[in-house]
Amino acid sequence: MRTLFVLAFRCVLVAFLLLPLAVRTATANQLTAEEEKVIAEQILQDEEATQVYAGVRYIWLGRYQIEVTLNASAELPQNLFIRLKAGAKNDRRTFLARWQDKQGTVKEQLVEYGGYDGFRFLDLPVPNELSSPVTLRLLGKGSRQGFFSKVAVVAHDAAETANSSSVEMKVSLLLATTQGPVDGRFAEAYPEIARLWQESADTEENVTADGPEQAFRLAARHGRQAHEMFFRCRKYMEGWLAQADPKTGLIPRNLTASRDIWNPEDAAADNYPFLVLAAFVTDRPLFEGRMLEMLRTETRLTSRLSALPDAWSFSKQDFVRSEPSLAALIFGGSEYVKDGLLPLTEYLGPSPWLERLMAIENAIWEHAPISTPFGPIPSDNVEVNGEQLQVLSRIYWLTGEKKYLEWAERLGDYYLLGSHHPTRDFPDLRLRDHGCEIVSGLCELYVAVSFAHAEKADAYRAAIHEMCDRILEVGCDARGMMYNVIHPQPGTHDPGICDTWGYNYNGIYSVYLIDRTSRYREAVRRVLSHLRDDVGDYHWGSADEYADSLEGAINLYNREPIPSAAEWIDRKIRDMWKPQRPDGIIEGWHGDGNVARTALMYAFWKTQGLRVEPWREDIRLGAIFQKGQLYVNLTVDRPWTGRLLFDRPRHKHFFHLPLDYPRINQFPEWFTVDENESLMVENVNHGERHEVAAQKAWSGLELHLPDPGEYRWIVTKHRR
Structure with missing residues (x-):
């Protein structure tokens, strides 16, 4: 848990006349300029600057409590109010306003507001009966908690301010305690199936032992883990379609x-x-x-x-x-x-x-509307431009059309050769989402030009390394976890850990693959080696935040298979799914899809990229690759006929990428079959072996499983 940090300023406040005690929304004709005076105001923005809506930075009560303290040299003047600039997203928001004075008197009020899009003023009268100093604490309440971009102290009658007492005001942000996602009690609705999942969590099954039997037992465990992901994703889909x-x-x-x-x-x-x-x-x-x-x-x-x-x-x-x-x-x-x-x-x-x-x-x-010395670009928003760098760097290879690389280079020139370098020129660089896209996007472009435009790669190299080096220098804690926001020039940072740490490491590792800069690889290995249970609960209170963190870990583990990282992923995937409800809905917003995305990535890891058609709720498919062989376990509770499909090197076949570098929202490849390879498949149950061509492996091996039970195969890959 992070310690309290404070945003504070001091100002002189003066006395004023009576204001109603009811909470009200300020309107243009509520008070004239002569009738009220804004004595002091402060923008509400945490040092991380992690929350932005409609271009406005704000504080969300799901992450922080806001504390406003008023302290007078004598008694507090009466008849003043706190004005908040309150945000909504075409929804209703709630929060708890808790007042307390030096005598310990507490007054609480549940406030509901909203029904509009953007920010409007909301007034909270200061209770006259409280003695100085008075503290107002704004706390999150309900499923849609309030968020605010500004706080002000306002006098009702400006003519009276000259006779007012001197008052000090301090605004503090306190990290809201989060226990992770709230339990939606999904598993209780499916007790028989949930028992299988719990068995996977509780049983180690001699995973460190050698031999085919231990490998198959571990593959069976992986099948139960993958089954949970597929089953939950199916119910998520049904819930949203309804x-x-x-x-x-x-x-x-x-x-x-x-x-x-x-x-x-x-x-x-x-x-x-x-x-x-x-x-x-x-x-x-x-x-x-x-x-x-x-x-x-x-x-x-x-x-x-x-x-x-x-x-x-x-x-x-x-x-x-x-x-x-x-x-x-x-x-x-x-x-x-x-x-x-x-x-x-x-x-x-x-x-x-x-x-x-x-x-x-x-x-x-x-x-594209933004004019630059390098040509028009779509936006001056780093999130949009970072996304575009990622998209263009991939579809250039997919299509072979040079215009996509030229557009990407236009953005690369703007950030790396112009005056918008992320660590040299940005006062703040978000390593969290809504900012981190530019880091991985520029690194993806660097990979592309390293193969397709060597002169441009030479031009970008120093700037790319400067960005990566500065992020690693000032953007990470001792374990390698990344901060939400860094201030690159002074080398300072906010104290919070971002859930998108893996997205930034994707880019840094990609640069390692091109230039073989060993410290970039070691940075990735360090963070994977230090994953522990205390990583992931700073303010990852939503399933979506767990999903992004786990995606990064899965993607990097695919390149650097460090055992402690695998153990951490297995534990944390359950926290991600915790809020799912019996109807399949997870948290009831668009972030539910990101949970399903990461769950499918995890499931394909546990099946090594294999899947079955048609899928059925009783089927558990798992696999493990050991010592050059793939051990496959398929368990059914009733007879089944279908196909077992193998994965292919999709980065090569679909995108024609010259290198399978780690990239945001990809689905990592595990056991793949290339077009010049074949499989020797041994049916352990029947003692049969046969060779399978790549095209047949992709379209699926036809299976008829007449009885309930466990079926096993050992698969070996050969060059043709």
Whole structure:
């Protein structure tokens, strides 16, 4: 738990006249300029600057408590109030206002506000009966907790201020205690299945012993672990599809005040794609039917400026905004492409979702509005530009079209050769999301030009290393965990640990793969070696934050298989799923999709990339690769006929990448079969062996399992 840190200033306040005690929202005609005076105000922003909405930084009560202390030289003047600039996202927000004075008198009030989008003023009268000093503590309450961008002390009658007493004010932020996600009691709804999952958690099964029997037992354990992920993802998918708009079939942004809205940056980018992937793995008819129809509907309804999508209202059956905003269209389109359609392409390869990706991406650059010395770019927002660097660096290889590399280099020149270098020029560099995208994006571009444009790689090299070196120098704690925000020039940082630490290490490790800078690899190995249970609970109170942290760990473990990291991932994956409800919904917002994304990554690790078609709730498939052989265990509770499918080197076959470098939202490859390889498959149950060509392994080995029980295979790979 982090210690208290304080944002404080002191100012002179003076006395004023009576104000009503009820909480009220300030309006333009509530008090005239002559009737009130803002005595003092302060922007509410933590040193991490981790929360931004509509371009405004704020403090969220889910992360911090806000404490405002008023201290007078004599008694506090009466009849003053605290004015908050309170944020909402077309929803209702709640918080607890707790007043306390030096006598220990406490007055509490539950405050509800909202129903608008953005920030409006909210007034809290200071109780007249309290004695100086008076402390107001704002605490999170309910499922949608308040967030605020400013606090002010306001006098009701400016004419009276000249006769006021001297008052000191201090504003402090206290880290809210988080115990991780609240238990949604999903497992209690499926007790028989949950017992299998608990067996996987409780039983080590001689995992360090040698021999085929121990390998198969571990593969069986992996099968139970993977089964939990597939089963939960299936229920997540069913839960969200039940909430879809009846007319359009599209899913809402969330299940609270934004359930009337579909939008590209949230519903489309973070949730819908992983409903698609869950269907692909567990229900192919649903994947080929309803999921594809949702894509066609979204494309038809929401494309507003060429292919760029805009937010859609179910009740209006029209766009949310009466007039389009180019900045909003580019932001939403970039989020949809990078966070949603690109991960789908990483796993599915060419598909209708790739066609949508390409159409939106071309539209983003067709309308790029920001003029620079290097040519027009889509945005001056580092999140958007970082996303674009990631997308362009991959689809250049996928398509072979030079324009995508040229667009990416335009951004690379802007940040690495111009006056916008992330650690040399940025006063603040977010290593958390909504900022970290630029770090991994620039590193992805460096990988691309290292193979495709050597002169540009030479031009970028020093600047790339300068960025990576400074992040490692001032952005990490002793274990290698990264801070939310760093201030690169003075070398300072906020105290909080970011959940996206692995996203930044993806980029740094990618630079290691190009230049073989050993300290970059050792930095990754250090953080993986130091993963412990105390890492991950700083303020990772949501399942989504666990999902991002675990994704980074899985992706890096795929490259550097350090045992302690695997043990940590196995433990923390359960915290991620903790809030899931019996209906399958996790937390009821678009972040639910990110949980499913990471769960599928974890499941494919436990199956070594294998899967079955058709999937069924009783099937447990697990595998482990040891000493050059893959041990596969498939357990069924009733007869089953289907196919066992093997993975391929998707980075090569789908994207044509020259190197399988770690990248955000990829699905790591484990046991893969290339086109010039074949498999020798030994059926342990029947003592049979046969050779399988790569194409057959990809399309699936046909299996008929006539009896309930456990089936085993040993698979060896050969070059053809």
